[in-house]
Amino acid sequence: MSFRRPAAIIFAAGLVVIAAGTGGLMLTRHSTLAMRPVAAGVGALPAPTGPIVAPPQSAAPRPVAAPVSLTIPLIGVTTKLIRLGLASDGSLQVPPTTSVAGWYTGSPRPGATGSAIIVGHIDSVSGPGVFFRLPELRKGDQVYIRRADGTLVKFLVTSVRQYLKDQFPTQAVYGPTPDAELRLITCGGAFDSATGHYLSNIVVYATEASR
Numbered sequence: 001m002s003f004r005r006p007a008a009i010i011f012a013a014g015l016v017v018i019a020a021g022t023g024g025l026m027l028t029r030h031s032t033l034a035m036r037p038v039a040a041g042v043g044a045l046p047a048p049t050g051p052i053v054a055p056p057q058s059a060a061p062r063p064v065a066a067p068v069s070l071t072i073p074l075i076g077v078t079t080k081l082i083r084l085g086l087a088s089d090g091s092l093q094v095p096p097t098t099s100v101a102g103w104y105t106g107s108p109r110p111g112a113t114g115s116a117i118i119v120g121h122i123d124s125v126s127g128p129g130v131f132f133r134l135p136e137l138r139k140g141d142q143v144y145i146r147r148a149d150g151t152l153v154k155f156l157v158t159s160v161r162q163y164l165k166d167q168f169p170t171q172a173v174y175g176p177t178p179d180a181e182l183r184l185i186t187c188g189g190a191f192d193s194a195t196g197h198y199l200s201n202i203v204v205y206a207t208e209a210s211r
Helices: 170-174
Strands: 067-072 077-084 101-104 114-119 142-147 152-164 180-192 197-208
Touching: 067 114, 114 170, 142 180, 152 180, 170 180
Parallel strands: 077 101, 114 180
Antiparallel strands: 067 077, 067 142, 101 114, 142 152, 152 197, 180 197
8 A cells, every 4th residue: 555645643532532731752653553452542532531512503503414434545545434322431432443433423523613533543453444554645635425415515635633532632632613623533653562552633624615
């Protein structure tokens, strides 16, 4: 598989969305996929510590159908979108497998005003996950969401950031926005073998371009 840009980061499974702040940690990608303990995969997700801020509501909000699939041509992503909520312990649910991404139903639908949240895994002990190449995206790259009514909404990437999990910028990711935006989130950074967790998150910011 050929890449348009060289990958500069090694990533692994698991996704954590926590407190406000900024920061990051970069590592060099190895030539072979690192094998990670199953415990560090889909089940390892602490509860969010920051509030999920509702987007501002207009007097007559534009109706938008629910998302059903995600396509990112540059990195070869084509996946259905499952629905995610909050677990009984208050943690943010993640997809049960690494092969699909999920839309957090507590966030706006893609194309509605506010920040729509989609999460997925980078990899697992079994191999690459749906968001394995997510960090390769750059400003201007295209992301497409198909909705339940058959409509297709296009987003353009505005930035790709990496944050230490204990410095996650909750307000920037979840806070209200004046237009329709998208956040694609996965994990990344160094793997802490002592705790079985990864130290950073990758967030792709994108804005709707098809209105």
